[in-house]
Amino acid sequence: MPTGAVIEFTSISKRFGKVAAVNELSFTVEPGRVTGFLGPNGAGKTTSLRILLGLVAPTSGTATFGGVRYRDLPNPLATVGAALEAASFHPGRTAQNHLGVYAIAAGLPRTRVMEVLTQVGLAAHAAQRVGGYSLGMRQRLGLAYALLGDPGVLVLDEPINGLDPEGIRWIRGFLRDMAAEGRTVLVSSHLLSEVQQSVDDVVIIARGELVHLGPLSSLDTDAAPQTIVDSPNREALGAALTAAGIIFSIGRTGLLAATSDPALLGHLAFTAGVELSVLHRQKTGLEDSFLALVGGSHSL
Amino acid sequence: MTTFLRSVSAEFAKIFTTRLWWLLAIVLFCYIGLIAGGLGALLAGVETGVISPDTVNTGGAGAFGFGSLPPIIYSFASSVGYVFPVLLGVLATTGEFRHQTLTPTFLATPRRGVVLAAKTVTLVLVGAGFGVVGLAASVGLGGGALSAFGVDALLLDSETWLQVGRTILAMGLWAAIGVGFGVLVPSQVASIVVVLAFTQFVEPLLRLAASFLEVTAQIGNFLPGSASDALVGASVFTLANPAGAPPLDWWQGGLVLLGYAVVATVIGYAVSWKKDVT
Numbered sequence: 001m002p003t004g005a006v007i008e009f010t011s012i013s014k015r016f017g018k019v020a021a022v023n024e025l026s027f028t029v030e031p032g033r034v035t036g037f038l039g040p041n042g043a044g045k046t047t048s049l050r051i052l053l054g055l056v057a058p059t060s061g062t063a064t065f066g067g068v069r070y071r072d073l074p075n076p077l078a079t080v081g082a083a084l085e086a087a088s089f090h091p092g093r094t095a096q097n098h099l100g101v102y103a104i105a106a107g108l109p110r111t112r113v114m115e116v117l118t119q120v121g122l123a124a125h126a127a128q129r130v131g132g133y134s135l136g137m138r139q140r141l142g143l144a145y146a147l148l149g150d151p152g153v154l155v156l157d158e159p160i161n162g163l164d165p166e167g168i169r170w171i172r173g174f175l176r177d178m179a180a181e182g183r184t185v186l187v188s189s190h191l192l193s194e195v196q197q198s199v200d201d202v203v204i205i206a207r208g209e210l211v212h213l214g215p216l217s218s219l220d221t222d223a224a225p226q227t228i229v230d231s232p233n234r235e236a237l238g239a240a241l242t243a244a245g246i247i248f249s250i251g252r253t254g255l256l257a258a259t260s261d262p263a264l265l266g267h268l269a270f271t272a273g274v275e276l277s278v279l280h281r282q283k284t285g286l287e288d289s290f291l292a293l294v295g296g297s298h299s300l
Numbered sequence: 301m302t303t304f305l306r307s308v309s310a311e312f313a314k315i316f317t318t319r320l321w322w323l324l325a326i327v328l329f330c331y332i333g334l335i336a337g338g339l340g341a342l343l344a345g346v347e348t349g350v351i352s353p354d355t356v357n358t359g360g361a362g363a364f365g366f367g368s369l370p371p372i373i374y375s376f377a378s379s380v381g382y383v384f385p386v387l388l389g390v391l392a393t394t395g396e397f398r399h400q401t402l403t404p405t406f407l408a409t410p411r412r413g414v415v416l417a418a419k420t421v422t423l424v425l426v427g428a429g430f431g432v433v434g435l436a437a438s439v440g441l442g443g444g445a446l447s448a449f450g451v452d453a454l455l456l457d458s459e460t461w462l463q464v465g466r467t468i469l470a471m472g473l474w475a476a477i478g479v480g481f482g483v484l485v486p487s488q489v490a491s492i493v494v495v496l497a498f499t500q501f502v503e504p505l506l507r508l509a510a511s512f513l514e515v516t517a518q519i520g521n522f523l524p525g526s527a528s529d530a531l532v533g534a535s536v537f538t539l540a541n542p543a544g545a546p547p548l549d550w551w552q553g554g555l556v557l558l559g560y561a562v563v564a565t566v567i568g569y570a571v572s573w574k575k576d577v578t
Contacts, residue, residue, distance in 0.1 A: 047578075054410050055403060056576040071410035082407055088400045090318060097317035105310035105408040107302065145404055 002152035004031025004184030005066030005079065007052065012061035014047055014208075021047045023208045025061070029186050029201075031152070034179045036199035036216075037188040040294050044208040045188045046084070049157050053082050065153055077106040081146030082155040087138065091131025095122060095141050098130055099148060108149055116144040121170075135162035143171075153184040160194050172198045192219075192290040206294040219289040229265045230254025230278035240272035241265070254278045307409050307418035311392075315426055320391060328384040328430060329437045332376050336442030339536075340373045344449035370454040371463055371534035373442035377434030378467045379535040382474045382528055383499045384434070385427035389478020390495055392423055393568075394488035402577045416573055420479050420565060427475025431468035439464065463533050466550055470531045473554070476561035477524065483568025499525070507537060521548050527556035 007029035014022040022044040029035045039045050050056040052063040054070035065073065065080055073079045089098055099113045117123050120140040125133070130141065139162050146154055160168055175198045179185045189195045192202075196216065204212040212219070230253065231237040241248050241257060246265075248257040254277075257265060262281050269276050315321050345351035347369060396402045409415050439460075443453035454460045478495070485491040503525045510520025520526055529535035530553030548556065 050576070050578065053407060055406060056578060073410070076410055077408055084403055085400070088403045090314075090395060090399045090401055092318040092320075094317070097313070101310050101313045101317065102404050102408040104313055105306055105405070107306050 002078075002150055003182055004152040006030060007063075007065055007153065007155075007184060007186060008067070009048065009052070009063045010061055012048060012051055012063055013059045014044070014051060014056065015059045021208050022051070022058075022205075025205065025208070025210055027203050027210060027213055029184055029203070031184040032179055032182050033200040034175050034185045034187060034195075034198050035201040035203060036192070036195045037186055037203050037205075038192055038195070038290065038294075039188075039190065039205040041190050043190075043205050043294070045190075045205065046157055048205070049082075049084065049155055049186075049188060052155065053080070053084075055084075075106070075149065077102070077108065077149035077151065079149070079151055080153045080155060081149060081151035082157075083139075083142035083146040083159055084157045085142075089130040089133075089138065089141070092129055094127050094129055095133075095144075096126040098141070099144060102145065103148060106149060112148055112150070116147045119147060120144045136164055136167050139163055140167070143174075152182075154178055154186065156185075156187045158188055158190070160189060168194075175199075192287055196286055204290065204293050211293045216286070219286045219293075225258070225260030226282045227257045227259055227262050227265055228254045228278055228280055228282050229257055229262075229269070229276065231269065231274050231276050233274055236272065236274045237269060237276075240268050240274055243272075244268050256282070303409060303411065304414055304418055307414050308422055310405075310408070311415075311419050311422035312426075315388075315392065315422065321388065321426065324384050324388055325430060325433050328381050329433050331437075332381045332434045333437035333441040335380055336373050336376045336438040337445045339376075340369070340442040340445035341449060343369055343373070344446045344451040347451060348449050350449055368454070369451055370443065370446060370460060372536055373446060374435065374438045374460065374463060375467070375529070375532050375534040375536070376442065377431065377438040378470045378474075378532050379525075379529055379537060381430070381434035381438075382471065382525070383495070385423070385430045385471050385475035386478040386481070386495055386499065387492065388426065388430065389423045389475040389480075390482040390491045391478075391488070392419060393479050393482030394486055394491050397486040397572070398488045406577060412574055413569070416479075416483065416565065416569055420476050420561075423475040423479050424472040427478075428468045428472035430475070431471030434471065435464055435467055466554075467532050469554065470528045470557065473531075473557040473561055474528065477557065477564060480561050480564025480566075480568055483573050484564050484571065486568075486572045504537070522556055524557060524560050527553040527560075529553070531557060 009025050009027050012022055012025040025048060037045055047056060051058045052070065062069065070076060070080065095117060096113055099116065100110060103110055103113055114123065114126065117126050120143050122137060122140050122144060125137065133141065139159060143159060146156065159171055163171060175185055175187060187195060199216055201215055202212065202219065228251065229237065237255065246257050246259055248255045259265065260281060262279050266279055396405060405415060406412060443455060446453045481495065482491055485494060503523055507520055507523055507526055510516040527548060529537060530548040531550050533550050
């Protein structure tokens with residue numbers, strides 16, 4: 001069973017001319033967990049991952065796997081499997097030959113080619129030229145390339161893009177399985193909702209900088225706690241809230257009271273003899289926290 | 301070293317898992333076969349008198365008086381066919397940029413210099429294979445045409461086989477030049493256009509223009525096509541040489557070709573190959 005290595009970004013910066021694509025990015029990714037690398041398009045996710053994989057040279061800083069830079073890994077494909085954009089294929093080559101070329105280059109047994117094609121569900125299309133593949137099939141082939149060396153670390157850039165619902169369900173289970181086996185799984189996305197079913201931890205960047213780091217649950221915060229409460233007799237309810245010194249506004253589905261304690265409102269209504277029709281705490285969702293972190297409008 | 305050998309094997313697999321190599325090889329064979337066979341028959345016919353010199357417009361010079369015909373006929377394999385290994389080399393590198401296969405390539409082999417060296421070695425060998433294909437056409441069909449008209453095809457002459465060996469070497473070097481040019485100009489369309497324009501149009505004109513004065517003729521000897529013909533030792537292009545500047549020795553021609561390949565590859569490595577892959 002391959003074991004995962006810790007991925008470590010240390011003060012990674014990348015400038016393209018005067019534009020800072022990534023700025024002083026530092027974080028670690030632990031084995032045995034799925035880490036979502038999140039941020040709006042253009043936040044610097046792909047650039048960071050390409051730096052990690054030695055494809056782009058950082059302006060400063062280091063990115064390593066268990067302390068070793070990608071280019072210094074003795075068996076890179078057997079240590080790290082990466083799937084970047086979906087179009088890294090010669091269209092005239094069959095899927096089998098495409099993977100075969102890199103199995104040869106990495107010194108991997110040729111039997112791995114059919115194994116990984118079977119694993120991603122492309123065995124029936126192994127002898128087909130990649131030029132005729134759909135976007136979803138290309139994503140799967142990219143994933144098959146990442147799995148070729150049975151690596152302990154997986155780095156996947158937007159792997160859910162272009163997958164059909166069945167494929168999305170499949171990859172979610174796949175990511176969980178990989179982490180459960182002790183592998184390190186780093187998966188990027190510009191949509192939290194796309195990966196929130198799968199990830200344990202989140203690393204969120206915006207405009208090239210780290211804005212949040214922690215377990216997924218750390219996004220579940222309430223910046224402005226509100227409870228929605230309503231009654232057939234709104235006037236009486238409003239009077240009871242005012243008497244108790246609770247500020248509220250009138251919303252579409254009831255009164256929005258500035259408190260995070262529904263029980264307090266229930267008690268107030270009960271003592272005032274006001275019948276309640278609605279009482280629940282309004283939670284800001286993970287997506288709202290995410291959008292607030294990355295700067296709302298930039299994420300569209 | 302194992303990394304390098306694996307990389308060479310992978311580069312071979314890249315070439316032989318797409319259709320390009322055999323398409324180019326077939327066109328090369330037919331093209332050279334047509335020229336060597338056709339001209340072989342024509343010139344042998346004139347030389348032996350089967351075809352009257354008067355039916356061929358020789359500009360009033362009478363019979364050609366080429367001396368020995370076979371070396372010239374056989375040299376079409378490289379003097380005309382060299383563009384094929386160049387194209388194969390150019391496509392081998394520019395294709396990596398165009399199809400973004402540099403990403404999986406460099407992930408499998410992060411040492412980029414190793415990959416480029418492996419590609420060069422592979423293309424030299426496949427280019428040499430193209431040399432064999434070209435010679436099969438020029439010696440097979442051209443020599444056949446000469447024999448048919450009663451001209452000795454010199455197939456038992458050691459000089460002929462030395463020329464064959466030098467032709468194979470030249471074709472290998474041309475493929476290496478293609479690899480180097482491909483990294484120098486990674487845009488596939490631009491690369492192909494420049495290669496075709498230079499080899500089919502610009503260089504022949506330059507060689508012709510340079511040949512009129514002795515001093516320019518000596519400079520013209522260092523044009524890649526001239527150097528290649530010098531390496532091979534015979535070419536239809538060097539027959540008409542008004543200023544009479546002596547061509548380079550075969551080994552000098554070989555070194556000039558090698559120099560073009562090395563310079564293009566080293567500069568290309570710096571300007572495109574080691575750059576960020578985005």
